[in-house]
Amino acid sequence: MAVYTEVSDEDLAAFLAGYDIGALLSCKGIAEGVENSNFLLHTQAGFYILTLYEKRVDEADLPFFVGLMEHLARRGVTCPLPVHNRMGECLGRMAGRPAAIVTFLEGMWARKPDARQCAMVGETLAKFHAAGSDFPLSRPNSLSIGGWPALFQAAEARADEVLPGLAVTLATELSHLERHWPRGLPQGVIHADLFPDNVFFLSGELSGVIDFYFACVDAFAYDLAICLNAWCFEADASFNLTKGMAMLNGYERVRKLDDAEIEALPILSRGAALRFLLTRLVDWLNRPEGALVKPKDPIEYVKKLRFHQHATSARDYGLSR
Amino acid sequence: MAVYTEVSDEDLAAFLAGYDIGALLSCKGIAEGVENSNFLLHTQAGFYILTLYEKRVDEADLPFFVGLMEHLARRGVTCPLPVHNRMGECLGRMAGRPAAIVTFLEGMWARKPDARQCAMVGETLAKFHAAGSDFPLSRPNSLSIGGWPALFQAAEARADEVLPGLAVTLATELSHLERHWPRGLPQGVIHADLFPDNVFFLSGELSGVIDFYFACVDAFAYDLAICLNAWCFEADASFNLTKGMAMLNGYERVRKLDDAEIEALPILSRGAALRFLLTRLVDWLNRPEGALVKPKDPIEYVKKLRFHQHATSARDYGLSR
Numbered sequence: 001m002a003v004y005t006e007v008s009d010e011d012l013a014a015f016l017a018g019y020d021i022g023a024l025l026s027c028k029g030i031a032e033g034v035e036n037s038n039f040l041l042h043t044q045a046g047f048y049i050l051t052l053y054e055k056r057v058d059e060a061d062l063p064f065f066v067g068l069m070e071h072l073a074r075r076g077v078t079c080p081l082p083v084h085n086r087m088g089e090c091l092g093r094m095a096g097r098p099a100a101i102v103t104f105l106e107g108m109w110a111r112k113p114d115a116r117q118c119a120m121v122g123e124t125l126a127k128f129h130a131a132g133s134d135f136p137l138s139r140p141n142s143l144s145i146g147g148w149p150a151l152f153q154a155a156e157a158r159a160d161e162v163l164p165g166l167a168v169t170l171a172t173e174l175s176h177l178e179r180h181w182p183r184g185l186p187q188g189v190i191h192a193d194l195f196p197d198n199v200f201f202l203s204g205e206l207s208g209v210i211d212f213y214f215a216c217v218d219a220f221a222y223d224l225a226i227c228l229n230a231w232c233f234e235a236d237a238s239f240n241l242t243k244g245m246a247m248l249n250g251y252e253r254v255r256k257l258d259d260a261e262i263e264a265l266p267i268l269s270r271g272a273a274l275r276f277l278l279t280r281l282v283d284w285l286n287r288p289e290g291a292l293v294k295p296k297d298p299i300e301y302v303k304k305l306r307f308h309q310h311a312t313s314a315r316d317y318g319l320s321r
Numbered sequence: 322m323a324v325y326t327e328v329s330d331e332d333l334a335a336f337l338a339g340y341d342i343g344a345l346l347s348c349k350g351i352a353e354g355v356e357n358s359n360f361l362l363h364t365q366a367g368f369y370i371l372t373l374y375e376k377r378v379d380e381a382d383l384p385f386f387v388g389l390m391e392h393l394a395r396r397g398v399t400c401p402l403p404v405h406n407r408m409g410e411c412l413g414r415m416a417g418r419p420a421a422i423v424t425f426l427e428g429m430w431a432r433k434p435d436a437r438q439c440a441m442v443g444e445t446l447a448k449f450h451a452a453g454s455d456f457p458l459s460r461p462n463s464l465s466i467g468g469w470p471a472l473f474q475a476a477e478a479r480a481d482e483v484l485p486g487l488a489v490t491l492a493t494e495l496s497h498l499e500r501h502w503p504r505g506l507p508q509g510v511i512h513a514d515l516f517p518d519n520v521f522f523l524s525g526e527l528s529g530v531i532d533f534y535f536a537c538v539d540a541f542a543y544d545l546a547i548c549l550n551a552w553c554f555e556a557d558a559s560f561n562l563t564k565g566m567a568m569l570n571g572y573e574r575v576r577k578l579d580d581a582e583i584e585a586l587p588i589l590s591r592g593a594a595l596r597f598l599l600t601r602l603v604d605w606l607n608r609p610e611g612a613l614v615k616p617k618d619p620i621e622y623v624k625k626l627r628f629h630q631h632a633t634s635a636r637d638y639g640l641s642r
Contacts, residue, residue, distance in 0.1 A: 008432045026426075026428055026429060026521075027429055030352060030361075032349060042368075047363075106363065108333075110330065111329045112329065112330070202346065
């Protein structure tokens, strides 16, 4: 939950005057989103989300994120559509921060996703990968294997405060991944953070995808590995093979995985688990006193990593071929 | 900002099935409200606020609060209207908490209220007092003078951590108020917490009043003293006489203050300042580590109290007679 920046009436009125969406009727801070401040706007033209981009988001990346939303929305991947101001721009400034207005997306995120929802997520992820193929901008994945050593170094000294032996586990895993990380897999624009709270469902169907602020260019199968981690484990950290199967089959209904991707699935899943383990660990160790956002538990990803360390093939995730 | 209770899809669906407001389209936690968890609901019938009442609210008081909203709304004081479920009830339970759905109120609260807004607040407060006159339920004000000694005792030992000498200031003030607190003033249902974030404006007019969770039966003029404290001081703790005048005149356009109320205004204002000083101080000293809600600064009310200690009559607040 997060609203980091207070918005004054004057700031808001001045910003909205640049848009053709009618007079403001209400504006409420939303208790969702960890990186930015989000407000639900109601204007005479309808409902919108206003986002103020906070310091964790690099302003230079915003054209990629906002442009990608527009690109995907126009290709049928339901996601918020950035609203252009009278100057034709999707990005402006308010209260000293970069700001954008996007359309409001109906739907609820699944607190306890089921196999059918996992199937829909797999299918949508593949559509996302296909729809991004002609997106002209690029952004490297700073949170892939090249970024993990720095995260590890930031957490190493105090990692064992969270779990005894964790620093050694992380060092060993990082070294293993650096030796075995696959290169040359099919790649393109990936979401890179498609967790349950970023996918909406309505009347039993997937109604949209939000939060593009980790999107980047990387291996498609790595994005799928992130989703297997995020959607297919139970609360006790056991892997639900039915959900994995549903997700992989859903993905392959739209885009077939090639042999190299299938072979790489266990190692990509290990990498995805380590990536979220490391960022959560760093956040956990550096949580400010009185923080508005409760950091997510890194231990969850230690358990998931252990599962992946024992997986031998994509069959362990539910792929039937 | 606050969402204390997570709501599952199943809980929400089961709760809404009891209402005649159509299928759920979206539900977002709102970063407003300190006491309870609030969600903006969109259903096929429109927009609503769902409130889950947290532990700080005594469940036995809910019929008073919710009944008062309905009573006032039906008498023209614009406020959220509780929605009745199919059983005819305005209060239910969800996720182990008492819960209510009310209509969504358009408007924005004033971050920097001006004199015209203060006038509208005064007028609305008087209408509120008049409209509550035939409300059948009653609730004592546990945060009036009878409740302050307990708050003082809870904060006394550590008060000087916030400001050196504060414990003595509080003891002296409490003793003064206990000797001079007025009795027998005209009373009825008061809002008791009509701060700027609880009043909405739209297109330059006051569009509604929210947050009835401190409402109680007490002196009308005490409610006005709370508003003078909350609305008529500048950020540097100077009292803006133009705003005070606007508020008092606005109030008297609807309901004239009698001589005893006018005479009591300075002492009631001192009491109101002490009440918010004490509750803020207790909250400040007891803020949990990693709290979701940043406690409000008690020092602001130390400064306001000092102003009131030097006021000699209602003229010092802008009353022209």
